[in-house]
Amino acid sequence: MEQIVNLLINGLATGMLIFLLAAGLTLIFGLMDVLNFAHGGFFAWGAYSGIWFYGVTGQYVLAILFAMFVGLVLGALTEKLIIKPVYGNHIQQILITLGFMLVLSELLKVIWGPNQLPAHAPEWLSGSWLIGDIIIIKYRVFIIVVGLIAFFTIHFILKKTRIGLIVRAGVMNKEMVEAMGIHIQKIFMLVFMVGASLAALSGLLLAPYSGVIYAEMGMDFAILAFIVVVIGGMGSFTGSLLAAILVGLSGSFMAYYVSELSIAVNMLLMILVLIFRPQGLFYGKG
Amino acid sequence: MGMLNNRMNLFVIIVGLLLFLLPFIYESRTLLILLTQIFIFAIFAMSYDLLLGYTGIVSFGHAMFFGIGAYSTGIILHRMESTIFTVLLSLLVGILLSLVISILVGFLTLRLKSHFFAMLTLAFASLFLVVAEKWRTLTYGNDGFTFPLPEFLRDRTYFYLVSLTFMIAIYFLLKRFTESPFGKVLVAIRENERRVESLGFHPLYYKVIASVVAGTTASISGSLYVLSLRFVNTSVFTMEMTLDALLMTIIGGVGTLIGPIIGSGLIEFAHHLLTDLASISPIFERWIIFFGILYILTVIFFPLGIVGTIRNRISGKGKKEKYAKKTVAG
Numbered sequence: 001m002e003q004i005v006n007l008l009i010n011g012l013a014t015g016m017l018i019f020l021l022a023a024g025l026t027l028i029f030g031l032m033d034v035l036n037f038a039h040g041g042f043f044a045w046g047a048y049s050g051i052w053f054y055g056v057t058g059q060y061v062l063a064i065l066f067a068m069f070v071g072l073v074l075g076a077l078t079e080k081l082i083i084k085p086v087y088g089n090h091i092q093q094i095l096i097t098l099g100f101m102l103v104l105s106e107l108l109k110v111i112w113g114p115n116q117l118p119a120h121a122p123e124w125l126s127g128s129w130l131i132g133d134i135i136i137i138k139y140r141v142f143i144i145v146v147g148l149i150a151f152f153t154i155h156f157i158l159k160k161t162r163i164g165l166i167v168r169a170g171v172m173n174k175e176m177v178e179a180m181g182i183h184i185q186k187i188f189m190l191v192f193m194v195g196a197s198l199a200a201l202s203g204l205l206l207a208p209y210s211g212v213i214y215a216e217m218g219m220d221f222a223i224l225a226f227i228v229v230v231i232g233g234m235g236s237f238t239g240s241l242l243a244a245i246l247v248g249l250s251g252s253f254m255a256y257y258v259s260e261l262s263i264a265v266n267m268l269l270m271i272l273v274l275i276f277r278p279q280g281l282f283y284g285k286g
Numbered sequence: 287m288g289m290l291n292n293r294m295n296l297f298v299i300i301v302g303l304l305l306f307l308l309p310f311i312y313e314s315r316t317l318l319i320l321l322t323q324i325f326i327f328a329i330f331a332m333s334y335d336l337l338l339g340y341t342g343i344v345s346f347g348h349a350m351f352f353g354i355g356a357y358s359t360g361i362i363l364h365r366m367e368s369t370i371f372t373v374l375l376s377l378l379v380g381i382l383l384s385l386v387i388s389i390l391v392g393f394l395t396l397r398l399k400s401h402f403f404a405m406l407t408l409a410f411a412s413l414f415l416v417v418a419e420k421w422r423t424l425t426y427g428n429d430g431f432t433f434p435l436p437e438f439l440r441d442r443t444y445f446y447l448v449s450l451t452f453m454i455a456i457y458f459l460l461k462r463f464t465e466s467p468f469g470k471v472l473v474a475i476r477e478n479e480r481r482v483e484s485l486g487f488h489p490l491y492y493k494v495i496a497s498v499v500a501g502t503t504a505s506i507s508g509s510l511y512v513l514s515l516r517f518v519n520t521s522v523f524t525m526e527m528t529l530d531a532l533l534m535t536i537i538g539g540v541g542t543l544i545g546p547i548i549g550s551g552l553i554e555f556a557h558h559l560l561t562d563l564a565s566i567s568p569i570f571e572r573w574i575i576f577f578g579i580l581y582i583l584t585v586i587f588f589p590l591g592i593v594g595t596i597r598n599r600i601s602g603k604g605k606k607e608k609y610a611k612k613t614v615a616g
Contacts, residue, residue, distance in 0.1 A: 029401075033401075035401040035404070035405065037346075037404070082582065085586045086585065086586060090399075090400050090401065091342065091344055091400055092585055092586075092589070094344050094400060094401065094404050095344060095532070095536065095585050096582055096585045096586070098346065098529070098532070099532075099533075099578055099581045099582045099585065100578075100582060102529055102574070102575075102578040102581075103575055103578040103579060103582065106572050106574055106575040106578060107575065109572055110569055110572050110575065114571075114572075219525060223408060223409055223412055226405045226408070226409065227409065230402070230405070263412075263413065263416050264413060264416075267409050267410075267413055270406070270409065271394065271406070274395075274398060274402060274406065275394065278398070278402075
């Protein structure tokens with residue numbers, strides 16, 4: 001029982017982290033057909049800059065905000081300098097975003113050195129609760145809560161505001177939105193920035209969870225996010241949450257019971273989805 | 287084109303001959319090792335060019351085949367006697383494994399759109415990396431293992447000549463392949479896949495064959511790579527390997543075959559020089575960042591790469607510019 005609850009919480013926490021990364025990826029893709037291979041770079045930059053800021057100021061909440069701000073800035077720069085010049089060319093886009101990923105992670109090594117760095121949760125988030133016989137680690141619950149807050153905030157924006165309406169309409173049919181006189185390029189820039197910021201948030205949240213940060217963490221996690229985007233359906237926001245939880249849970253249970261197979265199972269799931277249901281499992285759910 | 291082609295062949299043959307004579311004229315162990323490395327990576331990059339430059343396929347998992355060749359050679363020479371026979375056997379095993387896997391992966395993934403294909407190949411390669419890390423009884427995990435070489439390959443000069451021969455042979459074979467009617471169909475697929483289909487060709491079949499040729503060639507380069515190191519570890523399956531091929535091909539010039547060779551020379555030489563500069567400023571330790579930036583600029587401003595841009599200047603045709611912009615633009 002205790003084991004199952006813990007695995008459940010682990011899986012949900014990992015799922016939330018993947019969701020934060022995948023949410024931006026899926027919206028960017030849905031809106032502009034851009035598959036951003038540099039997305040993992042924002043994730044790693046969020047982790048490094050946030051942990052650095054936390055080390056300097058000692059304020060974890062401020063560090064979270066700082067990492068998200070770094071994500072926003074990086075997102076804006078990337079969109080302007082990297083994505084825009086090759087807009088509309090799929091192969092160039094794929095090539096250039098991967099190249100940028102390389103530059104982003106090498107830059108991290110230039111600034112913070114090539115070795116792994118330690119990362120710790122703040123005092124008030126360390127330790128655990130004891131409920132009955134079950135030990136629940138605080139930080140993991142914290143990740144789940146932050147993930148849910150992010151999900152509901154964005155969900156609210158997408159469903160209840162004018163800008164959300166435009167984004168949803170753009171995912172469905174961007175030519176039509178443009179024909180209505182809306183400058184979709186600006187909306188795209190905004191979505192790109194928010195997506196990058198969420199990725200940075202995810203990276204910072206992961207740092208104390210895994211205990212160390214390293215420059216390649218971006219790519220490692222981005223692969224999971226790609227899997228989630230495919231399973232959830234490209235462009236589907238809710239789908240990416242459901243798929244992320246699925247991948248997180250299957251990862252945590254598999255890692256416990258048959259650890260060799262954990263990544264293979266998620267990959268297999270993605271391959272099956274791509275072959276039999278390329279629009280994704282949760283396609284059409286918003 | 288014909289004139290240019292003949293001159294090109296002549297050029298390659300002359301440079302090749304000079305390179306063959308080099309170890310007998312100028313004796314430098316470091317240079318020999320560096321050039322050997324360049325030849326091996328040139329083979330890898332040329333195999334990548336076949337996909338990216340000629341067929342218009344972006345694979346992010348090409349390291350998978352490099353690694354298959356590397357581990358086939360490593361494991362066979364580690365477990366069996368090290369003779370010329372086992373070396374050839376290990377090359378053959380790598381080629382056969384790559385053949386089977388590229389057919390399987392190809393049929394699974396090549397019908398997908400470019401985004402999904404790139405993503406899926408990335409995922410497949412990472413799966414191979416995980417297997418190599420976990421299957422410790424066979425691969426010794428991350429640490430890797432060393433293995434003995436047969437007597438005749440231990441000589442650096444001899445190994446240099448072997449690698450050079452491989453590179454030149456593969457260059458001419460791939461050139462022949464890309465200029466064949468089959469190769470023309472590949473280029474047509476890159477230019478406009480739907481039109482090729484409506485002409486009655488079956489693009490998937492052509493793309494799978496292209497990825498088989500690319501995969502088996504990459505496997506040969508992987509085998510040679512570990513032979514040159516006498517050591518193999520999981521790094522052969524990493525994203526960095528694919529990135530190397532990508533940088534060499536794009537910077538050198540896509541769809542030219544000679545471009546990847548030049549790209550390989552450029553990057554390996556720069557690696558060598560810039561690592562020496564690391565004592566001056568630590569930024570040189572991260573030399574690859576310069577190539578990352580160069581690569582991005584190339585994709586935006588010179589999608590033809592070095593060779594393509596120069597060739598364009600010489601032939602002075604505006605027509606080719608458009609054609610090559612499509613190469614990378616799809």
